[in-house]
Amino acid sequence: MNNAVMRHPVASREQNFSFSTVSNSASAGTLTYLLNNTRPLDLHEQMLKAVRSPMAFPQDIDNLLHALEKVGIIIGAAQAAAKDTRVRHCVRCHQTYLERNNGFQACQVAHDKPRLIKTGIQANANTGPSGFKNYYSCCNQTVDTDSGAPSHYHFLGRHTTVETNVRYNSTNVATCVMRKCAGQVAARDVVIGQVPPVQSAAPIPSRPASRMEVS
C-alpha cells in the first residue's frame, strides 16, 4: 500500500493534472479550435454519424461516453433516459415513444392546409396577379400564396407527456381528451415487455421551425 497516497489522497489525484492545465493543454486547444470552427449542426451530425456507424469500435464509443461523463457533459439523467423502457404517449402529436428516441426533431406536427383568402388589394404588377393570400389558421398567420408555409413544420421539437409544455389550438394541436386517444387514460406511461426498435433519424427540415418547446 502506498502510504503517501493514503496520507495525501487529494495531492495524489492532482498529480495527474500537474503537467498541463485545462487552459493550456494541446488537447484543450485543439478541441477549442474545433468547437469555434464547426457549426453546431455539423458537429451534431458528425457525432451522430460516428456513434451510429457500424464501423465504430464499441470500445471507442465507450471511451467517448466516459470522457463526456468525466467532463460533466453527460449526466446521470441522460443515461437513465437512454435505458428507460417505458412507453410514453406524447400529448402533442399523440404518438407513443421511448425516451431514448426522443429528440429535438422527434415530435413533428404539420400545419393545417391553408385557406385562400382575399386580400382586398386589387391585382396589379406590385401585389401579384391574384390578390389572394394563404391563411394558416393553426398559426393564425397570413402569407403570400407563392411563399410557402410560415415554417417547414407547425411544430418540431421533443415529444412530451406534460400538457403545459404544449401550445394547443382549435385545429391541429388538440388535447388527448379532445381527440379521445390513448393519452386520456390516466396511466399515460405503460411499461411493456417488448421494446420497439430504435427509430431512424428524423429528416432535417429545409427550414427551421418557427417555434421550439422543450419538455
Ligand SMILES: [Zn+2]
Ligand atoms: Zn401552423
Ligand SMILES: [Zn+2]
Ligand atoms: Zn410528439
Ligand SMILES: [Zn+2]
Ligand atoms: Zn393523445
